[in-house]
Amino acid sequence: MTELLETVLANPYHFRRNGVYYLRLRTRGATSDTVNISLRTSDKTVAMEITNDILKRLAKFHLGAPSATWKQLKAHIDDITPACLAKAHGDASMAAYGSGHGRSIASKGFDNPGGEYKDRNGTSVYGNLPDGKTFExxxxxxxxxxxxxxxxxxxxxxxxxxxxxxxxxxxxxxxxxxxxxxxxxxxxxxxxxxxxxxxxxxxxxxxxxKDAPEEQWDEMLTNILEVQGCTKFQDRISQAPPLGKQRDKWNATRMARIDDLLTSYVERLKxxxxxxxxxxxxxxxxxxxxxxxxxxxxxxxxxxxxxxxxxxxxxxxx
Structure with a gap:
């Protein structure tokens, strides 16, 4: 059966950090390229209201552009999230928060460290500091x-x-x-x-x-040194047998383990x-x-x- 949408999203997921609700969005089958949005509240009812508003606006855009890529969907999420937060919290200043995920919401301000962040009217935020607030x-x-x-x-x-x-x-x-x-x-x-x-x-x-493989560099280094026949670090390195069939088997066992550790590390990076x-x-x-x-x-x-x-x-x- 042909899919209506080219980019299929997984079911939305909520989690809490320090009591605050977050919404996580990702494509189906993805494990690392996710969007994590701070809903800015510890109240579950308010969090669900904001989530429904975000999903409603995102669905309207996605159904109108069924061939949209995940990159385009993330850009649209950046656009709609501030308005959803401002609507729920009743404070227009909430629009400055944006969502927290793998890249900055306002890339013009964050990805250009030397640039000056401006509001929608083009006014520099440096000229509008709150009374009594200072920062370096x-x-x-x-x-x-x-x-x-x-x-x-x-x-x-x-x-x-x-x-x-x-x-x-x-x-x-x-x-x-x-x-x-x-x-x-x-x-x-x-x-x-x-x-x-x-x-x-x-x-x-x-x-x-939590389920990511652990780094095991010590074991990998030990196996490499044993294959090389290292005679140092005798407290942690086993002495290799003489050259011959037994040594070949010794090396093969350790090289296989090194391959396993490297594969595990690649999966961890993903x-x-x-x-x-x-x-x-x-x-x-x-x-x-x-x-x-x-x-x-x-x-x-x-x-x-x-x-x-x-x-x-x-x-x-x-």
Whole structure:
């Protein structure tokens, strides 16, 4: 049977982080190229209302363009999400939040570190800072992520928590904490950055899901050294037998294991995800606490390989 739509989406999925609801969209069968949208609320009813609005608008676009690619659908999601959030939260300023996924919503502002973020009227956001709020703009690094590498980041923001009997939206402070390592859900965060551009704080993280294969570099190195007949590190390297059939069998067993480990590592890389979480500085209450990444930390190699550069000591004030 012929499919009506060329790009078929999987069923929408909801998850919670620090009590806040997120909506995940992806194509059927995909594992890494996903869109994660912060619904900006801990109230399930409000989250479902926003989700239904997003899906309704997305369906209208998709049915009108049945040959649309996933790239085109993601671009449309970028366009409709701010309006859906603003409609649900009753605050036009919510349009600045956008959705947090593998690339920035406002690519003109985030992907061009040297550029100046402007609103829809073309006015610079730097001239409209909230009263009593100050911040230091973070220098941009020469990398797509353009952020400061950290191992931990913590702050609180004011969030909608539902409505009262009179229909008035209620707000309460909600704490957020991002850390490198495995969280309670089993997700392994391997790298973490943050940046401030205009009046927005962007947190970027690279992670692997709970079921991703583990890295086993130590075992791979051990097998390689044993095949090479290494005589050092006798406390961890088994001594190879003399050359001959026994040695050939010895090498074949270890080379097969190396192949298995390499295959597992390739499968792990396919599951790697990059997610961006975008917050408005005006909504942050209190300081932004961070622990800067240091050379020698486990995730340091992940960050330096991405080209983020050396960390700078900064103290941010919302």
């Amino acid at each position: 703009k973070v220098p941009s690094f020469q990398a797509p992520i353009s952020g400061i590498p950290v191992s931990r980041l913590r702050f609180s923001i004011t969030m909608a928590s539902g409505t009262n009997k009179s229909g008035i939206t209620m707000f309460r402070p909600q704490g957020f904490e991002f850390t490198v390592g495995r969280d309670s859900s089993g997700t392994e965060v391997i790298a973490l950055w943050y940046s401030i551009d205009g009046d927005l704080l962007t947190v970027t993280q690279d992670s692997y899901p 599951l790697r995800e990059r997610t961006k979480f975008i917050f408005k500085l005006a909504e942050i209450t209190g300081p932004i606490e961070s622990t800067l990444m240091k050379a020698g930390d486990k995730a340091w190699s992940q960050i330096t390989q991405s080209g983020a550069g050396d960390p700078k000591t900064q103290r941010e004030k919302p």
